[in-house]
Amino acid sequence: MSEITKSLNPDTKPSGFSFDNAHRNTMIEQAAMSSNAILPMATKTGTTIVGLVYKGGVVLGADTRATGGSEVAEKNCEKIHYMAPNIYCCGAGTAADTEKTTELISSQLELLRMNTGKESRVVTACTMLKRMLFRYQGHISAALVLGGCDVNGPHIYQIYPHGSTGKLPYTTMGSGSLAAMSVFETGWTEGMEEGDAVKLVQRSILAGVFNDLGSGSNCDTCVIRTDGTVQYTRGAVTPNETQPLRDAINHSDRLNMGPGTTVVLDTKFTPRKVSLEDVTVTEMET
Amino acid sequence: MDTMEGATEIPMMKSPANVMEAGPNGNNLATAASRVHPVDQLQRAEAESTGGFLDLDGVRRLYGSGLAMRLATERRMASQVGGRLPGLETPESNAMLDTLTGNDLKIDFGDFLSRNENAPDMGVSDPHAAMARKLGL
Numbered sequence: 001m002s003e004i005t006k007s008l009n010p011d012t013k014p015s016g017f018s019f020d021n022a023h024r025n026t027m028i029e030q031a032a033m034s035s036n037a038i039l040p041m042a043t044k045t046g047t048t049i050v051g052l053v054y055k056g057g058v059v060l061g062a063d064t065r066a067t068g069g070s071e072v073a074e075k076n077c078e079k080i081h082y083m084a085p086n087i088y089c090c091g092a093g094t095a096a097d098t099e100k101t102t103e104l105i106s107s108q109l110e111l112l113r114m115n116t117g118k119e120s121r122v123v124t125a126c127t128m129l130k131r132m133l134f135r136y137q138g139h140i141s142a143a144l145v146l147g148g149c150d151v152n153g154p155h156i157y158q159i160y161p162h163g164s165t166g167k168l169p170y171t172t173m174g175s176g177s178l179a180a181m182s183v184f185e186t187g188w189t190e191g192m193e194e195g196d197a198v199k200l201v202q203r204s205i206l207a208g209v210f211n212d213l214g215s216g217s218n219c220d221t222c223v224i225r226t227d228g229t230v231q232y233t234r235g236a237v238t239p240n241e242t243q244p245l246r247d248a249i250n251h252s253d254r255l256n257m258g259p260g261t262t263v264v265l266d267t268k269f270t271p272r273k274v275s276l277e278d279v280t281v282t283e284m285e286t
Numbered sequence: 287m288d289t290m291e292g293a294t295e296i297p298m299m300k301s302p303a304n305v306m307e308a309g310p311n312g313n314n315l316a317t318a319a320s321r322v323h324p325v326d327q328l329q330r331a332e333a334e335s336t337g338g339f340l341d342l343d344g345v346r347r348l349y350g351s352g353l354a355m356r357l358a359t360e361r362r363m364a365s366q367v368g369g370r371l372p373g374l375e376t377p378e379s380n381a382m383l384d385t386l387t388g389n390d391l392k393i394d395f396g397d398f399l400s401r402n403e404n405a406p407d408m409g410v411s412d413p414h415a416a417m418a419r420k421l422g423l
Contacts, residue, residue: 016333016396019326023317100395107393115391135332139325 046214048176049079049090050204051145051156052188053169054197057225058147058154061201062090063176063209064235065216072216075242080222080232084109084120087148088222088230092174093141093161101142105129122148122155126165134163143173149226176208176215183207198223202237209239216240333396339388361386372416377403 049062062079065072073095081102083089087109091098105128109120126146133140144159158171170188172180183204192200198221205219219237224230303313311317340361346354364382384390 015400015402016329016394017325018400019323022323022326023320026320104393104395111391111393135328136325137328 046176046212047079047092047174048172048180048205048208048212048215049092049145049174050172050180050184050201051090051147051158051170052184052192052197052201053147053154053156054192054194056154056194056227057149057223058156059194059197059201060088060090060145060147060222060224061205062220063205063215064218064220065209065214066095067214075217076235078220078234080220082106083125083146084113084148085230086150086224086228087120087122087125087146088224088232089125089147090145090173092143092145097140097142098144101129101132101140102144105132119150120148121150121152122146122157123152126157126159126167129159130163130165133159133161138162145171145173147222147224149224149228154224154226172204172208174208174215176212179207179211180204194223194225198236206237206239371413372420 046067047063047065049060051058051060060080064074064076064079066074066077077095079090079092079098081089081091081099083102083106089102089105091102105125108128109125112124113120125148129144129146133142138161141161142159143161146157146159148155156168156171158166158168158173169190170184172178172184181204183200187200187203201221202219205215205221208215209217209219217238217240218235220232220234221236222230222232297315305313340357342354342358345357361383364386365380367382368378368380370376370378380389
């Protein structure tokens with residue numbers, strides 16, 4: 001901080017987010033606007049994330065594409081994050097924000113579990129998340145679908161980056177949310193069976209994968225049941241396998257040269273001699 | 287309260303601008319005015335407040351000024367106990383202060399991001415100045 005305007009001593013600098021580069025960032029933005037340069041973009045998860053409540057618990061689903069601007073940064077990223085043994089959370093928005101936010105709240109829930117000795121409730125996680133997101137006034141770009149089962153039954157919450165929440169029987173978030181919601185609105189009924197619920201979630205994620213550019217690759221699902229069991233299936237549906245395409249490329253055998261391709265005619269080894277007689281010691285004169 | 291007073295006091299040059307650290311244009315009023323990020327202000331204000339854990343005015347109205355004074359004295363004593371010299375390697379443990387403010391039950395971004403002991407600064411600038419700051423001289 002400027003030494004002219006405030007004498008902020010280093011002992012009381014607040015820890016947390018560091019804004020030392022805030023001035024540099026504004027300068028870069030202004031320079032980029034004037035010269036039409038391309039700014040580096042934070043990796044986002046333009047995403048399809050969904051959650052629904054069925055007869056015996058909740059099902060969460062997410063796609064696995066992370067984008068940085070218009071290129072795919074990660075083809076198989078994990079968007080369903082662990083919060084508590086009975087609570088999982090899908091995240092859309094800036095990838096680092098969702099990751100760190102869910103990790104932080106997961107730690108806070110663990111502290112609370114140690115303090116109270118009781119199982120975490122989904123509404124507790126929701127309240128902690130919304131308090132934190134509101135405190136940062138939407139600058140933490142994390143849109144979440146929180147789901148889990150506790151003593152009061154199965155719950156699904158949706159949480160927006162500015163801190164507003166909604167408690168719903170089924171919800172979708174992310175850039176592919178409209179495509180996924182159309183599938184939910186047609187297919188969701190109250191008290192579904194687990195097989196039907198998982199199939200509905202997979203169909204809605206595939207709707208997002210195929211109709212939205214920000215979502216793609218595979219579909220992950222997570223089933224959390226009221227009896228406490230969790231089934232997290234990574235790559236439940238993989239409609240975008242790249243291996244068959246890669247195998248179809250013809251690589252010439254002449255590009256694979258293993259050892260022994262060139263015949264060795266003669267070998268000669270000359271060790272380098274270092275003798276101590278070559279070293280002279282000169283005393284330093286002070 | 288302190289931030290309000292800081293905002294209206296006349297800007298004074300307290301030491302020569304450290305150009306190596308802040309850059310050629312890093313320490314003038316123009317850049318200081320432009321670099322304010324709303325989250326930065328929130329963070330600083332929050333670091334200086336009690337965090338809502340101790341509403342002394344409310345306690346005074348409900349339970350009397352005696353309890354309010356007792357709680358405030360307890361908190362001030364907790365921040366002074368320990369007696370480590372400032373700026374040394376081992377930071378203060380603040381066990382009593384953490385218990386009183388509820389910090390031992392919380393974990394936040396400030397507990398793992400930009401910690402002062404991990405900062406790449408050169409360490410304590412002047413132990414006499416640090417002690418004078420601590421005593422409020």
